[in-house]
Amino acid sequence: MALGAALLGFFVITLDALVVNAALPSIRNSLGGGITGLQWVIDGYTLMFAALLLSAGSLTDRLGARRTFAVGLAVFVAASAVCGLAPNLGMLVSARLVQGAGAAVIVPSSLALIREAFPDAGERAKAISFVLRPDGTGPMPGRAPTVQYEAEPPRNAPSPPRTAESSRAGAPSMRAAVMYGPCVQQ
Incomplete structure (x- = not known):
């Protein structure tokens, strides 16, 4: 269960980054805005993600991994829905800021879920290597x-x-x- 939740968390964050980068031309055509607006679509997410990542780790330690993972995932999904329905570039950038905050909570709570589920250091290392492997195929041979x-x-x-x-x-x-x-x- 914990391994699946961690995989889900990292998958949605990675998928989001890939999809948004590929969709930038469509975003420009449908919502308008120049290169600066498109940069904020990407950089706003990254800025919030990086700024809140360490604080989210402390929050995870205080409130528990399951609770913070659920909150982070709910925030991320809600912000994703707002991104999809955004009528203009300003609303999209605002939703991307919130999405970055949700992603910042998902990452440390995902790793904390693995830490709680795998008390043995060897098993925990295998689980973390499986989750963090870029192609998701499992531990490196x-x-x-x-x-x-x-x-x-x-x-x-x-x-x-x-x-x-x-x-x-x-x-x-x-x-x-x-x-x-x-x-x-x-």
């Missing part, structure tokens, strides 16, 4: 890259630029190398 720091660079790798501090005699060269290892350690 194989191992995810992790960063390890080594005193010496791998063979045939270019040397990193040395700073004045690291070029002192006896200072080892620290270099980050991408290694392939398990994504979650238990």
